[in-house]
Amino acid sequence: MTTLPPPPEGQDPFRPPPSFLPEPPAPPPPLPETGPTAAVPLPPKPATEATPTVSTPLSPRTGSVYRRTIANEETTVLTPVTAATNILDRIPLSERKRWRLLAGGSALLAVLLLGFSIYLLFINDQWQTRSSALTSEAYDLGSRLADANAQIVEKQATLDLVSEQLNTAQARILELVDEKAQAGDDISYAQQQLSLYQELSALGGSVSLALNHCVNEHEKLVGYLKNPEAWDPGDLAAYEASVNTLCNAAQSANATLQKALTE
Amino acid sequence: MRSLVALLALVAAGCSAPLPPGPYPADFVPSASPSPSLDASLLSPDGFDAAQRMTVRVRNVGCETILIGTGFAVGEHTLVTAGHVVEGSRRLQVTTYDGQTFEATATGTTTVADLAIVHVEESLTALGVLAESDPTVSDAVTIVGYPGGGRLTTIRAVVITTDPEDIDPEVGPAFGATVSLEAGMSGAPVLNSDGEVVGVVYGASESLPQSFFIPVSTLRTLLDQPPTLVPESAVC
Numbered sequence: 001m002t003t004l005p006p007p008p009e010g011q012d013p014f015r016p017p018p019s020f021l022p023e024p025p026a027p028p029p030p031l032p033e034t035g036p037t038a039a040v041p042l043p044p045k046p047a048t049e050a051t052p053t054v055s056t057p058l059s060p061r062t063g064s065v066y067r068r069t070i071a072n073e074e075t076t077v078l079t080p081v082t083a084a085t086n087i088l089d090r091i092p093l094s095e096r097k098r099w100r101l102l103a104g105g106s107a108l109l110a111v112l113l114l115g116f117s118i119y120l121l122f123i124n125d126q127w128q129t130r131s132s133a134l135t136s137e138a139y140d141l142g143s144r145l146a147d148a149n150a151q152i153v154e155k156q157a158t159l160d161l162v163s164e165q166l167n168t169a170q171a172r173i174l175e176l177v178d179e180k181a182q183a184g185d186d187i188s189y190a191q192q193q194l195s196l197y198q199e200l201s202a203l204g205g206s207v208s209l210a211l212n213h214c215v216n217e218h219e220k221l222v223g224y225l226k227n228p229e230a231w232d233p234g235d236l237a238a239y240e241a242s243v244n245t246l247c248n249a250a251q252s253a254n255a256t257l258q259k260a261l262t263e
Numbered sequence: 264m265r266s267l268v269a270l271l272a273l274v275a276a277g278c279s280a281p282l283p284p285g286p287y288p289a290d291f292v293p294s295a296s297p298s299p300s301l302d303a304s305l306l307s308p309d310g311f312d313a314a315q316r317m318t319v320r321v322r323n324v325g326c327e328t329i330l331i332g333t334g335f336a337v338g339e340h341t342l343v344t345a346g347h348v349v350e351g352s353r354r355l356q357v358t359t360y361d362g363q364t365f366e367a368t369a370t371g372t373t374t375v376a377d378l379a380i381v382h383v384e385e386s387l388t389a390l391g392v393l394a395e396s397d398p399t400v401s402d403a404v405t406i407v408g409y410p411g412g413g414r415l416t417t418i419r420a421v422v423i424t425t426d427p428e429d430i431d432p433e434v435g436p437a438f439g440a441t442v443s444l445e446a447g448m449s450g451a452p453v454l455n456s457d458g459e460v461v462g463v464v465y466g467a468s469e470s471l472p473q474s475f476f477i478p479v480s481t482l483r484t485l486l487d488q489p490p491t492l493v494p495e496s497a498v499c
Binding site: 191 | 280309310311354356360409
């Protein structure tokens with residue numbers, strides 16, 4: 001949007017500026033009175049070659065000189081109309097060509113539109129056929145999908161059951177392994193105790209043997225001491241010492257056995 | 264001029280006119296349907312996880328006592344447990360998670376930490392993977408073992424300290440976890456969130472709900488120096 005310059009001061013703003021309007025021709029000068037027979041002189045015919053010019057005062061806005069020429073005037077050439085003239089003949093030739101061109105273009109456009117409409121009908125028919133086939137296929141796939149979903153649900157339920165069974169089996173395996181390990185511990189403990197008892201038994205046998213040996217040797221020593229003159233005193237003393245050593249060892253072993261038995 | 268414009272519009276409409284449907288597809292189901300691709304090597308053969316399968320129950324039959332502990336496989340014939348679990352043993356028996364029992368052929372302990380290496384003749388299938396680095400404070404760990412010599416149990420815990428001075432300087436490098444463990448858990452593997460071994464349990468606090476484990480870095484040092492192990496066999 002452009003902004004017009006403000007009108008000159010004292011001028012109606014709604015009136016176009018005078019520079020946009022051509023200046024009226026200057027009034028002719030008053031004719032001299034030559035008498036009743038004097039013919040009125042015609043205004044001089046302007047020459048075709050020479051372009052008469054009318055000087056106008058300077059425009060108050062632009063300051064340029066507006067020159068009025070014949071070329072600037074609009075002229076209308078009227079064709080004489082007779083009674084025999086057709087109505088079409090009254091239309092200018094250029095206008096008739098335009099109408100014919102417009103009619104031909106419209107006809108061509110109508111033909112093209114008709115062909116395009118037939119093409120669209122053909123395409124529409126093909127797409128409707130395809131739509132029907134796809135709809136049928138979609139229903140078939142939907143049915144298969146529903147079956148697959150049902151199978152998945154069934155498999156999932158089976159999987160859950162198997163998982164639960166696996167967890168149960170694992171727990172049972174751990175229990176059995178634990179029971180086996182505990183049994184192994186018990187067996188090891190029993191073997192350990194058996195080994196201990198066997199050692200104690202062997203120790204008891206040794207103690208018993210040593211004590212019996214001690215008793216036997218003591219009996220022999222008592223027999224020797226009943227007739228001491230028959231023996232060398234030194235040998236008798238040595239024998240008595242060895243018997244005491246043997247019996248002390250037997251008593252010590254017996255004490256160890258008793259201690260082991262009480263533990 | 265108007266006819267020409269209309270003709271051009273019609274030609275333009277013809278260019279964008281609907282086309283007939285293409286050939287009908289033979290099948291709407293993709294030929295290469297997605298199928299689950301599972302790595303069979305990662306699947307458990309019997310539903311037990313790797314931590315359970317690599318953990319063993321250790322029975323130490325001594326001269327007059329029987330000790331129960333936990334161990335785990337680190338090699339086809341090699342087990343790791345706590346040193347005091349195998350101490351004074353005349354016979355050492357190893358029981359797997361599924362009840363198989365093996366006799367240990369040799370044991371060795373180290374003075375660096377309360378750790379022991381046990382060798383068996385039979386082949387162990389589930390092996391533990393040692394982590395590259397020790398755990399840090401607030402790491403979540405999992406401990407698998409036989410508390411009280413009973414069932415195989417999995418326990419969750421969190422590392423609370425990595426300073427040996429806070430635990431027992433005499434034991435050497437040791438970390439602490441927020442869980443109280445029963446006897447029988449000694450030698451149990453401490454696993455990180457990836458299932459890798461980050462430690463070996465060797466004890467627990469009697470007054471606080473804390474347990475102690477030897478970090479994997481110490482275990483690696485022990486495993487890298489097998490000649491330092493001396494086979495032991497108690498004589499009654």
